[in-house]
Amino acid sequence: MSEQAHVARTLADHLPILVVLVPFLAAPMIVLLGSRILAWIIAFSASLTTVFIAILLLLQVHEGGVISYHIGGWAPPMGIEYRIDAANAIVLLLIAAIGTIVLPYAVRSIRHEIDQKHHTLFYTAYMLCFTGLLGMVATGDAFNVFVFLEISSLSTYVLVAMGAKADKRALSAAYNYLIMGTIGATFFVIGIGFLYAGTGTLNMADIASYISANGADRTIKTAFAFIMVGMGLKVAIFPLHQWLPNAYTYAPSAVTSFLAATATKAAIYVLLRFMFSVFQPDFLFEMNAIKGIMLPLALVAMFVASLIAVFQTDFKRMLAYSSIAQIGYILVGIALLSTTGLSGAIVHLFNHGITKAALFMAVGILVLRSGSSFYARIAGMGKIMPFTSFAIVLAGLSLIGVPGTAGFISKWILVQAAIEQGWWPIALAIVASSLLAVIYVWKVVEVLYMKQPAEGLTRKEAPLSMLVPMWIMTLATIWFGFDTDLALTAARSAADGLLNGFTMAGGH
């Protein structure tokens, strides 16, 4: 901070903060201007800028290396540090890209699903949620994670509740999510409190070096347990998933597509960061927790949630349960505790994000035309809305994990990782639960193409502003099914970075 030492920063040095700051500035700006058209323009240009920043950041770190940014010029561990490496750069890009692609889609979708007087507030809450998710991922400060977690969660509750125009149950879903989410956040912050008590610092890299130097005492173990449960609620790990189906079903379609692809993914990233970077992977207590608790729960989620999905009669709800099952796959990848397993988990996080975004967008289009996503209402849509239905088939194939789609790549790596460890039953379980996915996706295809359409529906294809974003997502699932290099390299260096913790990058 001394006068002589100061070298003027350029824009390029500020990228780690700008990725959070740009959407954050957009939110109050939208309220201040209070115009619906301007709201969309501001939100879209802010999120598009964020995508560019995220790409620039990823290019800087995708082959390893760390960017550290000090807020207010206060050096860590005293000050708040933003820390970008391969692992969070890829998640930042995922969140920024999905957030941007959903926005053009949202225009028509929310005109149908949300009261007009709430539109500017919708964009504000959307931008705040976007900021919160990006901030959770970008920051290197444990307490800052909690702050951003709250920013994203509080705005998410508002966004979910906005589905109340179409279905009043959105209010109770949002309230339920509020209670569960608050319990999760409270557990998380109690964990952070214990960590602070045990180590005397809030900087994640600093906590990591303290734990690796001094080992973990009981306070730190307790912190680990609280953080795991708190984030587990946000991730929707199997027995903590109760908020998810209702929140996803009753939220407006644009919100569901955004949240399904980003919110749980950001939470998984935070979980990974704490499990592998802050606490050391060879820390025995953690190993027991992962092998003895997380792995069985993940396996249960894969089967139970898939089975529940098979018996749903509402397309949107079915997808929500399928999300819980897919989170199971990601957790299995994490629980394998190897570079291959972890990169499988990260690739699946990415691939499932784009697949689910495509599917939920398609649901939104069906809802726009037929009024609801019940199988009885969307029957026979294959002939009426060929573009939408075909996208559902393609994205559905990716959900199953058919070769040539993104879903195949990540499941393949997960199976490979399981075999690498000699855990054949787990490899078999992944394949077996994919068969359940075949059943629930087939049921939708059957409804769309082989049933007679219900009477009295608007029979036309969806507007382009909704079709184009959905098809971008659908084509992305195909693209990442063939061009595996990009995602895999990034995921592998991310996994390496996570497993080596903060030690590789040299701390401070």
Add this chain to the structure above:
Amino acid sequence: MRHHLILRVVTKALIGPIILFALYVQFHGDFSPGGGFQAGVIMAVAFILYGVIFGLNAAQSVFPTWLVHKLMALGVLIYAYTGVATLFLGYDFLDYGAFDPHHPAHGQHWGILAVEFGVLVTVTGVMMAIYYAFAERRPRISDKDW
């Protein structure tokens, strides 16, 4: 409240000092306990007291709901743009030293004053919004029907 002459007179006499005290807490936050959060609440109290004594409509004609919403956003923007200003001056985000490179400590004072003003504006707005949100609610069942 028409009959409560004392309440009305005392309220009118108090509103000015309350606002003044809010500003004191705000600007003296550097040297003694205080700052934007406390000052914002005290500032809002002046208007809430007016609303309680003279009625919601009177309060809302002085401090309309739309203004409350804009103020909440404006305060956040003041805070954030203070940080953006330091970016443009070639320093890190919210590094207040930027405002006076020769005397970083003076720069810190300026920076803190600016962001605390943002906090004051937002907290005042939020307190008013909470008050209006509760005061505007009409009871489902009128008191006589109980």
